[in-house]
Amino acid sequence: MMTHLLEPDVVMNDSGQTVLEVRDLDVDIRTPKGTVRVVRGVGFTARRGQTLALLGESGCGKSMTAKAIAGLLDPVASVAGGHAFLDGKDLNTMSARERREVAGPGLGIVFQDALTALNPVYTIGTQLGEAFRIHRGASRKQAKAEAIDLMRRVGIPEPETRVNSYPHQFSGGMRQRILIAMAVALSPRLLIADEPTTALDVTVQAQIMQLLRKLRSEEDMAVVLITHDLSVVAEEADDVCVMYAGNVVEQGSVRTVFAEPTHPYTKGLLESVPGDSVRGQGLSSIPGSPPELNKIPAGCVYQDRCPLVAQICRDERPQLRPTGPRQRAACHFAERVGQETVSQTGVVSVEEENQ
């Protein structure tokens, strides 16, 4: 329902087509201490040929959201409500068999840890060819040929010989390429990449991002990029959803959200990036740490760390509302966030000089 606030702009500004629409998604985890809601009312749209970033710190629910969409939730977690439409078909109301038919070829996912995501006792060729055997009814020989073709596309040297190698015989960057190859094997409409470069070095990270961009335009896929790295979002994504404690606190186009954040958390994150700040100068940081998911306060989820907190924040949870063209934030004082930037940094620098 909330996503519809964005729709008019979308129609006007974007030629891209909606591939994935998530609406009011709730995910619960059953724990010995009771059920905890880890994703609350999350909604966003991913469009063809574009990248949407889910940005947030560990435990904010970004990976849970992705797993819920992909149908890969842990048995203790379950979708408690909401919809995820892939090309208009609701993944959350499908039977398991239907989901396999729709999401199997239509949705690819790349996991963070490439070594644990691959099976150590099968060759790369077998694992890459599996999708063709299952969904396309390919023979072993055909599947192997497809696997070699995929390896070539993701830039693995000597695919004809390396197709018979095992995962441990590849470097971290190459394993990540193999995972990406596996995810795009059936030319999916949607690719979910869960922290695809977090464990990699700068040079390899740049290579992997280059590959993802290339595949995105070749396949005209929608990409959902899950990351905690603001610089990666700034460079790779068109739209961003900033998540905090299971909620989307701000969303919109990366350009506007990063240039003029309207949620204090987004602003705090942006200011914590070391950037080009001078050596010895204090970094602005967000005090405290995120709330535990079973102790999320009533009212605004960010109230304990927010510089703008007032009584209304403790009483009433702010809903996402438009704060600019193609930008929405869940803050009672969204209009003050921009202005506050100036005075706050002023205070910080004075303190620094006195020390």
Add this chain to the structure above:
Amino acid sequence: MNTQETGAEPGNVLEVKDLTKTFHVSAGAAGTRELRALDGINLTVRKGETLGLVGESGCGKSTLARTLMMLEQPDAGTVRFEGQDPFGLRGRELLKWRRRVQMVFQDPFASLNARMSAGQIISEPFATHKDLYKGAAAKARRLNELLELVGMRSSDAAKSPQEFSGGQRQRIGIARALALDPDLIILDEPVSALDLSVQAQVLNLLNDLQRELGVSYIFISHDLSVVRHVTDRVAVMYLGRIIETGTTRDVFDHPLHPYTASLMSASPKLDPAKRPAQRIVLQGELPSPLDPPSGCRFRTRCWKAQAICRTERPAAQTREEAGLVSLGMPDAGPPQFPHQTECHFPIASAAEAGLVPAGN
């Protein structure tokens, strides 16, 4: 300061010369092969400064840190700690030396013993170094002082590590490293396991502690924006050698070595205005250290490589020796901290380094 022994430049806490470390790796029936993890490392750390150590995984950063901690025995080369060679020390002298170099580890979730309280972890070094704080009262006083230094409450001492968040845990790790009042702390990726908002808190803490205590840091990290923010000087490592050193500003803004340039150019930028128009993305991967390329080790991935790079290992030369414009002040003589690189064809301009923003 102990300067009876010769060779120590005043102000230098640590001087490392031609440090080499070889591991013997099993190669099946063929016996063992040599893996040269450190191949002639030279570096100095001055009092109260932060030296950044940058490089891809497998380049030898951690071996260097472990050797400086005396956890590895080097094959050749010298380590001088305020003029003293720690590898020549024994017994009580060695114990005394050990308290002057401490380390903070990367993963605060794995490096703290879950069966000990925060207070026990921080004050455990006193059990080894018995002569430092005598009596329970003195130890308790020091513990409180340490907790306060890292911004924790004295009541936190009784809690166990799992009751703390990642940032708080890293504070415990820092307090433990500070317990013996060291002169040098080796920080091995101290914030890479932390969330962004917490990372800034810990970096600020490290900065404040340095200002207050005058301790020197060696800061190992692969996050270039963090390194830029916290270090005075940087050393860039590639396959066991330091291929470029200089002040942080010189190395980041005017890299000389093509490898450094590619690191700077490829790292993602938050500010669209700083994004390079022509980005250098290195292809291929780090060659195996078991079989490093001849001549210049970077030549297999270098776009400037020529015949000489294959046959001759480049010697270290400063920016001035390479015939490039000096970055020092015209009247102040050569810059205080030389900007050196090991390359036959150093980068001459920002455009060549792939660092000219798209906006220009």
